[in-house]
Amino acid sequence: YQRHKPSNATKTAPTKRFQRFLDFIGKEKNIKNILDVGCSSGELLYFAKQHGYDVKGVEVNEATVEVARADGLDVVHGTIFDAKFPDAAFNCVVLADVIEHARDPRALLTECIRVLAPGGWMIIETPNVNCFWSRETLRLSKRFGLPWSSLDPPWHLFHGTPRAWGGLAKQYGLTLREQWYHPNPGLKHALGV
Numbered sequence: 001y002q003r004h005k006p007s008n009a010t011k012t013a014p015t016k017r018f019q020r021f022l023d024f025i026g027k028e029k030n031i032k033n034i035l036d037v038g039c040s041s042g043e044l045l046y047f048a049k050q051h052g053y054d055v056k057g058v059e060v061n062e063a064t065v066e067v068a069r070a071d072g073l074d075v076v077h078g079t080i081f082d083a084k085f086p087d088a089a090f091n092c093v094v095l096a097d098v099i100e101h102a103r104d105p106r107a108l109l110t111e112c113i114r115v116l117a118p119g120g121w122m123i124i125e126t127p128n129v130n131c132f133w134s135r136e137t138l139r140l141s142k143r144f145g146l147p148w149s150s151l152d153p154p155w156h157l158f159h160g161t162p163r164a165w166g167g168l169a170k171q172y173g174l175t176l177r178e179q180w181y182h183p184n185p186g187l188k189h190a191l192g193v
Helices: 016-027 043-050 062-070 105-115 132-144 162-171
Strands: 033-037 054-059 075-077 090-096 116-125
Touching (some): 016 090, 016 116, 033 043, 043 054, 062 075, 090 105, 105 116, 105 162
Parallel strands (some): 033 054, 054 075, 090 116
16 A cells, blocks of 8 residues: 655655644644644655654554655554554644544554643544435445445544544543534545546
8 A cells, every 4th residue: 555655856846735734733833843643645744844843653554654765754564553652742643534444543642642641732633423425425435335434444443523633632630622524536536546
């Protein structure tokens, strides 16, 4: 998966998705360092580093870890549990399209909160199975017998809605500060093409 992902150094600007993250982070003056959990090739970290942030990442895919390291990024190959970061080490922890893949989302949140400094920020991005796109692609999937990428294991092990994920975050003492939506990934992605 993503074995042939290009170096981030060849890109001149972050994607709209990551630019939104950077814009959000830039509004918070207490954010000095960022941990990206499941950072892939480190695109967010690459551009955050250019903006002066101290960045670290963890990623289970060895091929994309090598891409990130070739771009000069400090990325641990493994999980956040393998990395053994100290308590309260980061002002910002990013979980972008990660929590739905975790075998134990509660354990993942617990570890992320442990490494998050008091008053720090956590950015969690995950699909919303209650949005129009997910509901309609599910309907098409059932009607035509096509795969539904929002649900098909082994990729997404857990699913939720803003209300469900927000309830889980509240159980862990997290306060929702802002919520936004990304455009859908497109029909080709939903059909696995």
